[in-house]
Amino acid sequence: MADDGGLAKFQRRLQAMRLAASGSVAPALLQGANEIAAFQRAAAQSSRKTGALIDNIKVTGPGQATPSHSQPGGQMVVPENMAVVTAGNSGVRYAHLVEYGTCPRMQGQGTQADVHPGTAAQPFFWPGFRLGRSKALKHIKRAIDKGREGGEMNxxxxxxxxxxxxxxxxxxxxxxxxxxxxxxxxxxxxxxxxxxxxxxxxxxxxxxxxxxxxxxxxxxVKSHRLKAPRPSRAPSAPQSMPPA
Structure with a gap:
């Protein structure tokens, strides 16, 4: 087999670095996601009625499936090195209606029909995300730096x-x-x-x-060593010429 100049060994080292980083980052991802979820639950308190929506703001870690009919995105398997915060489930499907509000609409039939004025938006999901995002990123960056040090990731x-x-x-x-x-x-x-x-x-x-x-x-390829400068001589005093 031809000598690859150490390329295969270098690639194995990089893969080991990635694995070490993944192990240190996963807890930080979950920590940051839980802090974002806490901000979202606090923001949703103003729209509380039954508390079902607040109780179903969930954090899902890598390799796990988010709740069915949750917002945003519905059900999905969370990829590696990611944590997802969702609101709602198959029994609580109105998270987006609370977040964005509803338009006026007709309700009822016949003589009982009337116009529902709609509901005002009571945003909680994205405001909570924006409040917690900066702190979550700090957790993740700190974990990566720690993983580099502990895993000899130089x-x-x-x-x-x-x-x-x-x-x-x-x-x-x-x-x-x-x-x-x-x-x-x-x-x-x-x-x-x-x-x-x-x-x-x-x-x-x-x-x-x-x-x-x-x-x-x-x-x-060539020496550029500085040579010692030659000692300078003090100028001699001019000598007077004898008279002719």
Missing amino acids: IDLEVQKAIRARLTTWAVGVPAAQILDTSQPPAKLPAIILGDSQAVDEETSLRRAHTRVYHTLHVC
């Missing part, structure tokens, strides 16, 4: 290792012993110095699953 270091492994297999004209991670000038040339790296969160999703790593490589 992705920029892993990228550096992968770069060095690949350089040693490529015909770059530099011996493996001269591919260095150092801040000092190399003793022998040519050499490649693995410089600084920076991992930047792409912020493309709440999972923070996309990280871009910037890495600096210094290729040294």
Whole structure:
């Protein structure tokens, strides 16, 4: 089998990082979702009649199914690394009517028919979500950072290792012993110095699953050591010419 320069090992390490992050994030997702649900229940108190709607604001974790006829979205299986807050179920199907209100409509038949004036919107779901969203995101980001530390998830270091492994297999004209991670000038040339790296969160999703790593490589082929300057001489005083 051809040598892949450590690519397969690097990919296995990245997968292990993802699994470690998933384990640390799941509790934070549920914690944040429950805090959002608490805000929503508090906001729904002003429209309380039977309390059935408030009692059926539920949090569903990954791999579980949300209640039937719940809002928003109805029944669904929650994907990995996600928690869902819903309102209602098959017996409580009016969450959207409370949230958005209803228009005037005809009710009754014949001589008993009249116009129902409709009901005013009493929003609770999205206001509660907006109140709890910021705090929930902080829980998730803190859990990811903790998972990176506890799971040795130093992705920029892993990228550096992968770069060095690949350089040693490529015909770059530099011996493996001269591919260095150092801040000092190399003793022998040519050499490649693995410089600084920076991992930047792409912020493309709440999972923070996309990280871009910037890495600096210094290729040294010629010495640029500074030579000591020659000592300067003080100008001599002008000598007077003897009279002719």
